Amino acid sequence: MALSMTRDERKTPLEAWVLMAPALAILAVITFYPLLRTLYFSFTDAQISAAGTSGNFVGFDNYAYAASDAGFHAALIRTIVFTVSSVALETVMGVAVALLLNQEFKGRAIARTAIILPWAVPNIVNAMMWRLIMNPEYGALNAALTQTGILGAYRSWLGDPSTALAMVIFADVWKNFPLVAFVALAALQTVPSELYEAARIDGAGPWSRFRFVTLPGIVAPLLVAIVLRSIEAFRVFDIIYVMTRGGPIDSTKTVSFYVYQTYFSYLDAGTGAAYAVIVALLSAVMISGYILVIRRQEAK
Amino acid sequence: MSNPSLSRGELVRYVLIYAAVAVLVLFTCVPILWLVIMSISSAQELTAVPLHWIPKSPDFSRYARLLGLTSDGSENIFLPALRNSVITAGGATLVAMAAAIPAAYAMSRRNAPRAMLFVMLATFMVPPITYALPLYTGLGKIGLLNTSAGLIIIYSALLLPFAVWLTKTNIDILPVSLEEAAMLDGAGTLRIMWSVLLPIARPALVAAAMLSFLTAWDEFFYALLFTSDLRAKTLPVAIADFAAGRVTDYGMVSAIGVLAAIPPVILAIFFQKSLIAGLSSGSVKG
Numbered sequence: 001m002a003l004s005m006t007r008d009e010r011k012t013p014l015e016a017w018v019l020m021a022p023a024l025a026i027l028a029v030i031t032f033y034p035l036l037r038t039l040y041f042s043f044t045d046a047q048i049s050a051a052g053t054s055g056n057f058v059g060f061d062n063y064a065y066a067a068s069d070a071g072f073h074a075a076l077i078r079t080i081v082f083t084v085s086s087v088a089l090e091t092v093m094g095v096a097v098a099l100l101l102n103q104e105f106k107g108r109a110i111a112r113t114a115i116i117l118p119w120a121v122p123n124i125v126n127a128m129m130w131r132l133i134m135n136p137e138y139g140a141l142n143a144a145l146t147q148t149g150i151l152g153a154y155r156s157w158l159g160d161p162s163t164a165l166a167m168v169i170f171a172d173v174w175k176n177f178p179l180v181a182f183v184a185l186a187a188l189q190t191v192p193s194e195l196y197e198a199a200r201i202d203g204a205g206p207w208s209r210f211r212f213v214t215l216p217g218i219v220a221p222l223l224v225a226i227v228l229r230s231i232e233a234f235r236v237f238d239i240i241y242v243m244t245r246g247g248p249i250d251s252t253k254t255v256s257f258y259v260y261q262t263y264f265s266y267l268d269a270g271t272g273a274a275y276a277v278i279v280a281l282l283s284a285v286m287i288s289g290y291i292l293v294i295r296r297q298e299a300k
Numbered sequence: 301m302s303n304p305s306l307s308r309g310e311l312v313r314y315v316l317i318y319a320a321v322a323v324l325v326l327f328t329c330v331p332i333l334w335l336v337i338m339s340i341s342s343a344q345e346l347t348a349v350p351l352h353w354i355p356k357s358p359d360f361s362r363y364a365r366l367l368g369l370t371s372d373g374s375e376n377i378f379l380p381a382l383r384n385s386v387i388t389a390g391g392a393t394l395v396a397m398a399a400a401i402p403a404a405y406a407m408s409r410r411n412a413p414r415a416m417l418f419v420m421l422a423t424f425m426v427p428p429i430t431y432a433l434p435l436y437t438g439l440g441k442i443g444l445l446n447t448s449a450g451l452i453i454i455y456s457a458l459l460l461p462f463a464v465w466l467t468k469t470n471i472d473i474l475p476v477s478l479e480e481a482a483m484l485d486g487a488g489t490l491r492i493m494w495s496v497l498l499p500i501a502r503p504a505l506v507a508a509a510m511l512s513f514l515t516a517w518d519e520f521f522y523a524l525l526f527t528s529d530l531r532a533k534t535l536p537v538a539i540a541d542f543a544a545g546r547v548t549d550y551g552m553v554s555a556i557g558v559l560a561a562i563p564p565v566i567l568a569i570f571f572q573k574s575l576i577a578g579l580s581s582g583s584v585k586g
Contacts, residue, residue: 012411019403026457027420031423031457033434034430034431038430100324105314105318111321114324114329115324115328116569118328120564123536131543132338133331140351143350174331178328231425235428235429237429237521238536241520242540245544260432279429284426287426291418291422
């Protein structure tokens, strides 16, 4: 029908732009402008100094350097390992916990409150807490493991390059699995119970009921949570800064930390900006994934 | 069997559920409990090998010192950092919500292009390290480095996208009839937003404001870069400084951590329902 236009076909009234103006102005100044400046710096040999940050145009030199910098590559790979492991563990634990808390049992409200706690603890406090627990000489982890006979001698969990990254991942998972659990729990409550009944009548066991009823019912919101968590994990900085400062022997140095040092320890604005642009481009891939997931969900 | 109404299968199911819940609750609560215990143990107990788990006599003197009730002559970092955190997170939440509500209204009710929401969300998803250097030099130029005002401006941009999204999804599900009635009575958009929308959307707006506040309270990266002393340093930076210094008293570090965790933990417990609804509404409703 010619008269029934959908919302999106109508013109945007001027009023809508006026209403959005404050938000757009803030974002333009605090995000778009810095993004362009960083892009500009990445083509210069600018150094950070008290006199101001400026430099000469050097073309793609900084990018060529980034392409050959083994330290940067290692940091990128480490960040990907961190992101994939953290988010995978958070997803598995989050879904398992959501399935558990979706059961009927007395004390469910208390259990739900107990899992909101790690999420509420501030990032820095979380990092500091685990640093104290994993302390090589006086930490509770060593004490508990040796007193129960699981471990023969004290270990330096965060001081050993072979365990440090895993420990940081553990701290991240502890804090963030509740978020995935909340999203999965909310999604579980939208799965119609008749579907379970029907599956049961068809003789489906617990695993097939999960695989063919539960999972399809929660996969869309879960994907959104997974992509959001990945975007967040990819920028990890806080817990690294407090728990290990990127060490030992760079074994926990992620890209955000690497760029941070290039800027503020080596004062190299040009190279740092080129790294930052590359990191932003990699994030853009994840952001497009996110938008695709949302679009597909809306189309349903 | 003592309870005849419980079949064997049901009993097994309950035992399994409670065992799993017990493991889960221990996993989430024991580390926090240990942080609290460290904060009230004596320095000797904390550095004893083998470790002394339960303090002989709980020692609350660190809290008294941090809260300024007693003084040992050393500089108190907690109260100034707390003040800065409250000002920064509160100010940024106010600015972000004030800009987010009209923007969300434009998207929900005034046919603003949907792409604008995605553009806003995209700015939030780009890693802060990409914005860091120009923000640093920019704040330096206008004299706002190491000020709460500078952090408030930066944080408002950080909070805006999510606040707009959350507010928009919640306005979407409200009925338009009240607004239409007000419009027929000749009310303008601002008046409709203020006296029709705000009252009925209050629970959703409170949830959005709360999540914004918690995000700002938690923020570390920008605060680390843009503040240098207790005139503007927020709690996360003060804690990181403190934990990184050559502190021998782990109990003191723990006590600061406990105090910094109390406001968000209380908010999270009391506003559990609306927070969880807010967190999951974006993903579940799209």
